[in-house]
Amino acid sequence: MTPKNNLGNESYHLILAIAQVGRQFPLKPSLQDVEIFQHYFDPLGNLTDLDKRDGNCSRRELLLRYLLVNAVLDQGPDTEGVRTLLTRVTNELYRQEVRFLHRPADFFKELGIAVDQINSVHEAIKKVRAVDWAKTNQSRPSRYNLFLDNTRQVLNYAIFRWGTPLAVPLLLIRDNQEEDWVHTALLRYLETWPSAEQMSQQLKDHPRYGLGKAIGDKAAHLYAKWMNHSYALSTRTDLAWGPYSFEVPFDSNAGRVLWRTGFFLQWASLDEYARWKVIYKGQGKGGLDYLRITNIRGKSSVRAQAERSLLQAYQDLCVNYLKTHHRAPKTVEIQRIPIAILLDNGQYTPGDLDDGLMYIGTRFCFNHDAPLCNQCPISNHCCGHQSDAKLIRGYRT
Numbered sequence: 307m308t309p310k311n312n313l314g315n316e317s318y319h320l321i322l323a324i325a326q327v328g329r330q331f332p333l334k335p336s337l338q339d340v341e342i343f344q345h346y347f348d349p350l351g352n353l354t355d356l357d358k359r360d361g362n363c364s365r366r367e368l369l370l371r372y373l374l375v376n377a378v379l380d381q382g383p384d385t386e387g388v389r390t391l392l393t394r395v396t397n398e399l400y401r402q403e404v405r406f407l408h409r410p411a412d413f414f415k416e417l418g419i420a421v422d423q424i425n426s427v428h429e430a431i432k433k434v435r436a437v438d439w440a441k442t443n444q445s446r447p448s449r450y451n452l453f454l455d456n457t458r459q460v461l462n463y464a465i466f467r468w469g470t471p472l473a474v475p476l477l478l479i480r481d482n483q484e485e486d487w488v489h490t491a492l493l494r495y496l497e498t499w500p501s502a503e504q505m506s507q508q509l510k511d512h513p514r515y516g517l518g519k520a521i522g523d524k525a526a527h528l529y530a531k532w533m534n535h536s537y538a539l540s541t542r543t544d545l546a547w548g549p550y551s552f553e554v555p556f557d558s559n560a561g562r563v564l565w566r567t568g569f570f571l572q573w574a575s576l577d578e579y580a581r582w583k584v585i586y587k588g589q590g591k592g593g594l595d596y597l598r599i600t601n602i603r604g605k606s607s608v609r610a611q612a613e614r615s616l617l618q619a620y621q622d623l624c625v626n627y628l629k630t631h632h633r634a635p636k637t638v639e640i641q642r643i644p645i646a647i648l649l650d651n652g653q654y655t656p657g658d659l660d661d662g663l664m665y666i667g668t669r670f671c672f673n674h675d676a677p678l679c680n681q682c683p684i685s686n687h688c689c690g691h692q693s694d695a696k697l698i699r700g701y702r703t
């Protein structure tokens with residue numbers, strides 16, 4: 307791959323290499339395991355007839371409701387475990403006629419059934435996955451817990467993490483009873499925003515329909531990714547709802563890969579990261595430096611401003627795709643640099659990049675000092691592996 311320009315050559319090669327891995331190994335929730343969705347797929351495994359009615363909703367609407375719950379739950383420690391939990395609880399609830407995606411109020415009406423199912427499925431998953439999870443993460447099996455915030459109380463988890471995203475379509479329907487609104491209420495609401503990026507921000511922040519603390523920035527962006535990349539559920543066809551219309555959903559896995567490979571240090575210094583509270587000296591496991599990568603959000607790179615072609619791609623991204631600015635911004639936020647690189651190149655998308663980061667972060671780049679670098683598909687591009695082992699050994703996320 308040859309950069310078209312000088313967009314920080316090392317970053318350019320690295321980001322494209324990760325996105326290429328993501329194109330090869332896409333990661334997304336397996337909707338085909340959800341019994342009510344099985345007939346939505348054709349023999350080749352593609353979703354079909356998305357606007358066809360399924361009871362009181364369109365197929366597209368039901369998928370969006372399900373994925374919203376999935377995005378909120380996905381903030382836990384074991385993505386595969388979380389997705390299994392949601393799939394199995396959904397199947398069990400529908401078998402008992404608790405049709406909570408079609409009628410979100412049913413989840414609250416039958417809260418006893420929902421809580422029992424969440425509890426028993428969680429215990430079953432823990433039995434199967436806890437030992438392997440602990441080995442991979444150098445932890446103890448007893449610490450395996452898919453309820454977020456390390457809570458042990460199923461009621462809190464059920465109401466806060468399941469109930470809040472289900473209450474969004476519930477409230478939208480209560481607020482507007484017109485027949486042609488009800489069966490696509492969530493879809494219509496989401497698509498009122500000028501871009502997928504703005505939609506993801508409003509998912510969290512909107513004063514009436516926002517999920518607030520139930521969803522983080524990463525999960526809101528993950529939802530935008532599933533909607534516009536993985537499952538192409540959006541009906542809008544403009545640039546602001548296309549493949550470059552949302553930020554990559556950075557979490558600690560993605561952040562760890564981008565830190566160890568040296569990407570972040572190409573755009574700001576160690577001192578800047580310490581000042582921004584991205585690095586907490588000596589506060590990580592074993593006295594190592596703790597990285598809080600999510601604190602990079604909104605921080606600007608002076609170095610990036612000096613890269614003329616990067617700045618132009620970035621400005622195009624913000625004004626025409628993310629629609630977060632009316633005029634070309636003068637400063638460059640670090641978390642958007644990868645998307646500007648991808649947009650400039652045009653070969654891969656932010657969805658591909660996120661898939662690559664997840665694939666590498668969860669299968670090779672473990673959060674301890676012995677990641678599987680020799681098997682990692684981007685080891686040739688990784689500064690931590692090639693030349694600066696402190697990037698691996700000195701930090702934990």
Ligand code: SF4
Pocket residue numbers: 563566567666670671672677678679680682683684685688689690691698
């Ligand atoms: S080479 Fe090693 S440190 Fe670098 S991204 Fe891969 S697993 Fe992580």
